[in-house]
Amino acid sequence: MSALALAFASASEEEQKVKLRENMIRMVNELRECQERTFVWNEELGRYWEARDFAPEDELREMKGTWKDFDKHKTEWEKYGYGYLNAIPAHHAALIEMYRAYNNESWVWAPYYSIHKQLAGLIDIATYIDVPEVAGKALLIAKDMGLWVWNRLYYRTFIEMEGTQEERRAKPGNRYEMWNMYIAGEDGGTGESLARLSEMVSDPTEKARLLEASNFFDSPAFYDPLSKNIDDIRTRHANQHIPKIISAVAICFLSIFAQLNIFVVAFLEVISLEPADCLVLEMRIMGCLGDNFLGFQYPFLLNQVVIISNLGKCRTASYCLKGLVILRMRGALP
Numbered sequence: 189m190s191a192l193a194l195a196f197a198s199a200s201e202e203e204q205k206v207k208l209r210e211n212m213i214r215m216v217n218e219l220r221e222c223q224e225r226t227f228v229w230n231e232e233l234g235r236y237w238e239a240r241d242f243a244p245e246d247e248l249r250e251m252k253g254t255w256k257d258f259d260k261h262k263t264e265w266e267k268y269g270y271g272y273l274n275a276i277p278a279h280h281a282a283l284i285e286m287y288r289a290y291n292n293e294s295w296v297w298a299p300y301y302s303i304h305k306q307l308a309g310l311i312d313i314a315t316y317i318d319v320p321e322v323a324g325k326a327l328l329i330a331k332d333m334g335l336w337v338w339n340r341l342y343y344r345t346f347i348e349m350e351g352t353q354e355e356r357r358a359k360p361g362n363r364y365e366m367w368n369m370y371i372a373g374e375d376g377g378t379g380e381s382l383a384r385l386s387e388m389v390s391d392p393t394e395k396a397r398l399l400e401a402s403n404f405f406d407s408p409a410f411y412d413p414l415s416k417n418i419d420d421i422r423t424r425h426a427n428q429h430i431p432k433i434i435s436a437v438a439i440c441f442l443s444i445f446a447q448l449n450i451f452v453v454a455f456l457e458v459i460s461l462e463p464a465d466c467l468v469l470e471m472r473i474m475g476c477l478g479d480n481f482l483g484f485q486y487p488f489l490l491n492q493v494v495i496i497s498n499l500g501k502c503r504t505a506s507y508c509l510k511g512l513v514i515l516r517m518r519g520a521l522p
Contacts, residue, residue, distance in 0.1 A: 189215060189309020197316040212313050216326045219310075223273045223329055225265045239269035239340035243282045248360055253283050253295040269339065271332030274303050285345060285361040290371035297372075300337075300405075304376035304431075307333055311384055327388060334385050335394065337378070338401035349408050367407040367432075374428040379405035379435030402439055407432055 189212070196208040228237040243251060251257075261277035268278040280299040288295040310330035314323045345361035356362050367373045379402040386398035410429055413420035421429065 189306070190312045193309065193312035193316045209317065209319065212317055212326075213319065213322050216310075216313060216322050216329065219273060219306075220325055220329050222265075223271060223332060226268045226270055226272050228266045228270075236270045237267070239272065239278075239336045240343035242267055242269045242278055242340070245360060248282055248286055251279060251283055251286070253280065253288060253291075255293065269336055271336035273306060273329065273333050273336075274299065275306075276302050281340065284366050284369065284372050287357050287360075287365055287369060288372065289369065295372070298374040298376070300373075300375035300378050302376075303333065303337065304378040304381055306330075307378065307381040307385065311381060311388070314388065330381075330385055331389050331394060331398070334382050334398050334401060337382065338397045338404075341401060341404040342397075345404070347408065349412075363404060363406075364408050367405065368409040370425055371428065374425070375405050375431070377431035377434050379403070380431070380438040383435065383438040399439075402435065405432070405435060411436075 192208055192212050192215070196205055196212065199205045199208060226237075229235075230237045230241075233241070257279070258277065261279040264277070265272075272278050274281070276297055276299045278299075280296045281303070283296045284299065290296060290298065307330050310326045310333075314327040314330065317323050317326070341363070345363050345366070346359075347364055348356055348362050349364050350356075353365065356365050367375070382398050382402035382405075386395045386402065389395055389398065407429075410420065410424070410432060
């Protein structure tokens with residue numbers, strides 16, 4: 189979906205834009221139709237069935253993740269909870285709360301990774317398509333997905349960093365352990381998308397919940413060593429952990445959490461050369477933007493970092509990120 193949206197935004201030929209627009213409209217309409225299947229009213233509860241209601245603990249402890257189970261789970265959308273939308277059934281998102289390992293044959297894939305790709309794609313469509321009603325529907329789908337994430341993680345998960353791994357895993361839903369699992373705990377940058385989504389909705393309660401949900405993807409096992417200038421990156425899965433930094437940067441811009449600022453800068457210190465290089469870049473950014481500096485929005489600048497990273501220019505990207513963090517910390521960015 190992001191590819192469609194960005195291709196549409198950059199297309200110069202009307203014939204191309206027509207086709208891309210048609211594809212986005214179809215995807216948005218059909219995704220909303222799928223999502224609405226999860227809107228199940230529960231008379232006993234007096235409300236819609238929500239993410240928190242899915243898989244009570246006793247059921248969760250017995251839940252399996254084989255292909256046979258997958259084929260069963262994918263037909264049970266009425267149990268997922270209001271707003272769930274993913275190519276992977278909600279059971280996989282719940283299974284990582286039981287710390288089930290990444291294993292295509294018997295346990296889980298990376299459920300929040302694919303949730304992120306859909307969130308990011310819908311946000312991009314809402315941003316770039318020139319059909320207001322479709323943009324609004326894309327945003328509505330993303331918002332309902334984001335609030336499913338908030339509901340599940342708010343009510344069914346927690347953070348506990350003390351004790352042995354066995355002790356930390358005694359109860360389902362410890363995010364310290366969930367996000368520290370190889371691939372199963374990979375979220376692809378969900379925190380960044382939720383933070384961005386919180387800027388796009390208007391309801392104060394929804395804005396607050398989406399921003400809170402973005403913070404639920406913090407990974408203390410990864411962040412804490414960085415905050416102490418300990419290189420804990422070397423042995424980690426890069427595709428799983430670099431998006432954590434991107435998410436943290438996005439949250440920094442929105443809420444200025446001091447702890448995030450500290451470890452983000454520490455991360456950049458690890459992967460770049462000298463702090464002075466970033467300060468030079470900072471001055472270049474300020475000089476290039478000139479009088480129009482305050483008119484730039486951080487998503488634009490952050491997207492440039494992502495593009496640079498995808499081109500393999502990791503050192504350049506690190507300088508850019510560090511420059512943006514410092515500028516934000518100094519109050520220079522809106």
